[in-house]
Amino acid sequence: MTEHNGYTTRLQNLLDRWSAGDEKAIDEIIVHSQEQLRRIASRMLSAKPHVGRWNLTDDVLQNALIRLHRSLKAVKPDSKRAFIGLAATQIRRELIDMARSLYGPEGRGRHHKSDPGQADPDGNAHPLYEKADPADDVINQLEMVEFHESVDMxxxxxxxxxxxxxxxxxxxxxxxxxxxxxxxxxxxxxxxxxxxxxxxxxxxxx
Incomplete structure (x- = not known):
């Protein structure tokens, strides 16, 4: 991960202002860190292709930033280390909730059926790729949710x-x-x- 001294110095200044009670600093912190948080969200999403199939990085980031904004109202991180840790936690929680929503009882990921491929000369359609057992897919996603929740332990x-x-x-x-x-x-x-x-x-x- 490449460090940019200008980014870190500016972030620390904003965090100091927020800790000192400057209400305007919180929005500036979000704007200043958005690109770095987008990169983190992209890396996390790429590790979860079953969630990424249904959501773009900006979908994850937008919802995670709302979570982060709420968290910053209650917690005032005093360093880049603390802030990035808090932000990454909110992104991870958003991905967990997305997985739950997609692969829960009514989730579209659980009930989705892939479009068939082109028909053969006899008119029989074939899948574009070998389809996994939907039950296995759901189990894998629920196990992944359990794994991520266990990290907090x-x-x-x-x-x-x-x-x-x-x-x-x-x-x-x-x-x-x-x-x-x-x-x-x-x-x-x-x-x-x-x-x-x-x-x-x-x-x-x-």
Whole structure:
């Protein structure tokens, strides 16, 4: 993830103004960070093709920004690290709600039937691609929702590292620099976070 000193300096200035009670700063924070948050939303959405099939990045971003605006009314992050963490959480929650809506009992993702392909000479239509079992599709999506919700159950230091690497595509070196700890510490927290998730989800994988 590329760092831009101008972006970070401006963001910190806006966060300081918001913490000091400047009501106008909150909207400026949203506008200033929109492009970076769009990139985060795009990365998260690309990891969830069954949600991305029905929603564009800007759909996710728009709803997540509404969530973020509400959150900023209650929480005043004092650094870029805290702000990006808060924003990424709102994007992730929006994706979870989208998955629930799409693959719940009345969801269009659960009941969707793919259009057939061109008919053969005998008039029989064939699917454009091999269609997966709809039941498996729903189960996979519900398991994915459970996985993302389980991330919030991790210990704070594990959760922060996991979110930065898994959701924001940061390297371990970049995370170490951001959190001002050694790369060895990040490797340890990243490994422990994955082991903790396996325990939470009841996996026997090593």
């Amino acid at each position: 991790l210990a704070e230091d594990e959760r922060e590292v996991f979110k930065l690497i898994f959701y924001q595509s940061m390297t371990q070196s970049e995370v170490a620099s951001l959190l001002k700890v050694s790369e060895r510490t990040i490797k340890r927290r990243w490994r422990q976070a994955r082991l903790s998730l396996k325990r939470i989800l009841g996996s026997d994988e090593k």
